[in-house]
Amino acid sequence: MAVEWIAEVGAAVGTATFWVAVLRIATPLIFGTLGVLLCERAGVLNLGIEGIMAAGAFAGWFAVHAGAGLWGGVGVAALTGALLGWLHGQLTVRLGVSQHVAGLGLTMFATSLAYYAYRVLFPKVAEPPTITPFAELHGPLDKLPLIGDVAGALTAPTLLALAIVPLLAWVLYRTPLGLAVRMVGENPAAADSAGIHVTGVRIGAVMVGSALMGIGGSFLTISAFNAFFLNMINGRGWICVALVVFASWRPGKALLGALLFAFFDALQLRLQQSAVIDIPYQLYLMIPFIVSILALILVSRDAAYPQALMKPYRRGER
Secondary structure (H helix, E strand, O other), rough: HHHHHHHHHHHHHOOOHHHHHHHHHHHHHHHHHHHHHHHHHHOOOOHHHHHHHHHHHHHHHHHHOOOOOOHHHHHHHHHHHHHHHHHHHHHHOOOOOOHHHHHHHHHHHHHHHHHHHHHHOOOOOOOOOEEEEEOOOOOOOHHOOOOOHHHHHOHHHHHHHHHHHHHHHHHHHHHHHHHHHHHHHOOHHHHHHHOHHHHHHHHHHHHHHHHHHHHHHHHHHHHOOOOOOOOOOHHHHHHHHHHHHHHOOOHHHHHHHHHHHHHHHHHHHHHHHHHOOOOOOHHHHHHHHHHHHHHHHHHHHOOOOOOOOOOOOOOOOO
């Protein structure tokens, strides 16, 4: 039985469809994880990600449904995320409200708002209205074995997510703006004495990070699927929060963590279909989460988190 299981895993990993599934599953996680990472690098924990992704998913899909175009939908999702991030920043950075409470409250507010808007705008539909999602990309790599099959089945938002990883790393570690973001997350008093506007940088980082979360949510409705469903975020936001710890707040490792979780998520779907071992499907669903927990246990002990994370800063206070 174990030999058959290993053979099934090997067969799955060797197919292009498996790796396409991995990248599609990983894409919203990449956007969300980078968004959380940017917020926390500035010293703000954003537990509103689950609601921001839900709001972005609905806003982006509805914009496309209303005729804004696919990239217009991405822009609307980003704007929705940024506005919710501004609200979170006002509560946590400017007013000093508990970041845990504000984040959870934002998740409930944004999720409920998205579901309410959907019910109001589409009160009598038996099935969710559909749109035409992003098409698969095709290019010169299509002729290569395996790689061409994978590259040709991807959509533009996935490539955007992959491109943002090195861009964010460059901004954080190679630009004065990135230095300012890291300073306000490590030692806001020193940043203030250096002339950096701590409140402005923190709120700006939260808004940009939340915009990435909104784009991650919109990927589900205008690329992975073609409609908006209730509960479609399904805990992806919380996974992103955990992946930031796994990544030690570094964009490159965040990409690795998202791909690792997506790998085991795609694998459990393949194992469910094969039914090599007759066990309840819930056990297969547990595989990516068990792996994530084990990875967190191994990595989190040595994680160098931002020293001012979750600590409000008021000028003149000690």
